[in-house]
Amino acid sequence: MTFQYENLVITVPLTPSKLDQVKSSFHNVSYHPDGDVPEEEWATADIWYTGWLGLPKGITKLEQVPRTKTVQLSSAGANELLRSEIMSTSEAKNQIKVCSASGIHTLSIPQYIVCNIVNLYMKLQIQLQLARTNAEWPSRESVIKAAGAGGESHPGNRCLYGKTVGLLGYGHIARETARLLKAFNCKIIAANSKGDKRPEEGYRIPGTGDADGSIPERYYSTSDPSSFNEFLLKCDIVVASLPSTPQTTYMVTEDHLRSLPDGAVFVNVGRGDLVRSEHILSALDAPGGLWGVVLDVTDPEPLPSGHPLFTHPSAIVTPHTSGSFENYFDGGADVLLFQVERAQKGLGPINVVDPAKGY
Template sequence: MKGAEKGMLVLSAIKNMKEDIRARLEADYPEIDFIFSYGIEEAKEHLPEAEVFITYGEDLNDELIKQAKNLKWIMVISAGLDQMPFRQIEEQGILVTNARGIHAVPMAEYAFSMLLQVYRQAKKLFEFEKEHSWQRKLPMEEISGKTMAIVGTGAIGQEVARIAKAFHMETLGVSKTGNDKPYFDKTYENAALTNVISNADFVVSVLPSTSETRELFQDEHFKAMPTHAVFLNMGRGDLVKSETILNAVRAGEIAHVVLDVFEEEPLPRDHPFWDEENVTITPHLSGSSSQYQYRAFEIFFDNLEKYLQGEKDYINKIDPKRGY
């Protein structure tokens, strides 16, 4: 296909899409019809006519896909795909791309802000500040020169490893293939996970949710970590059961846990995590940034050009059989 066909409809269900992004789409592609809906409830009436659908990936189901008779491409402007109805998408032969990689900068910054707050006693310092209490005897630690194991060596993991090098850390990567990746001193396959984390001061997971990663971390992994280790999960909450984490913290098997993702979200108000001194909770915002939409739509603009020109080398093309 060369150029947009007359009447081609691109439908967006992105709430609060930035006005300058909308303006650029309409200015650069006057031959395309755009509908900018505020969420799926507004968008679904237009789905049967849409050729391209832009979504966060959490609002589609089999029934909606079946209704989308004209749909050829779904652009998911997030990295998470665990709620996508891939079987129906594959049956209808719909292209899926996502925004994998755009979270690297904010998530890496989040990781180090959390590790520093643990080692520099930020929680207690904030308490003392509220109490107007001048306390100088808090034990302070340095994250420099430590060993970090990063589980997941894609774009986010590589950015975490790159920054770790500024702190003179040894960086160990764990992934399905164990292939060498930039900024990692050594990389290992998943089978070596227990051995790798047994030598780590910090264990950071950035894994997505797949059949291979669900409950990957078990009791034995926390027992294998040094008792001074900090575990940080900012990938997906189904990596490890809450009970497993609580048992490890309460038994003193690890020193601290930082969690941005959970088995159940929002985390219930009565969940025991909230009251654990050695657990830091954040509400799934490690990837949040004022630059989020701009980075995501740069991928969309690039792929839209490929789509209109009939090219096939899409950025972040998803295999529906694998779900990533």
């Protein structure tokens, strides 16, 4: 199939300079950052650049968008559009390629991961809480006491130097995290479904990531229980960046968490249903269990008000915000422009989401 794009409809806000850049790549650009697109423009659109919900709600039938070949989302997830009425037929799935913005979050999530591992290691969540709550200089003793079991087992600041970081899932986010953590002299290992080294696929921001998959010293298989257990046993820090699929739902069990080495940290920036919150709590409170957790995603999500993870001294919980960065939609527009480059070379779109799998 040959992809040629003449008419673009944008339903997200762009900076003036990025909008000018996008306009230079198309014959016609309809810009509706409020998402309110006149119906007469639906029929002429070849490609859309939209938010995570996808096409406007009024579009429910394929005949309303007869020219649409591609919907470029600004999100890594595509489930909302794939579950919509417009995408419910085989004809629509054959005509319209739904593309994620996977790859742009290397600008934000890896630095969130590194930042909050360091926060835990320095007990900054405790120091800041005491200083802001009491409006006074917290003593070292008060910080150690407020840190509870984590303060007792490791009263001083901890160092990343020499730690083994296990990346559970090795996509764009994990590869950039691996690159950054190598600067701390960490040992990097990775686990994916097959336990194999793979090249980085999809959209990649120049200068980021691990193109050939050479950073990890070893790969393990999540499909092989013995290989997965061996992976976990070696991890001082586990960073999970997996999507939510039938294979990954509650894949990490309470036993897995308790099998991690003493002083281990668990970070989850993928999807909350990888592991049950009650199992995380149990592992945090178990003697010799998890030393700390960083959770940008939870089970359930949002985490209910009053949940004990919010105030646990060894937990940092954030409201699924690690993927946000300044001028976010400009980042997704770069993927859009890359789609145009591919079309000009006679290539199909990149980051196409399989309707059968979603994300």
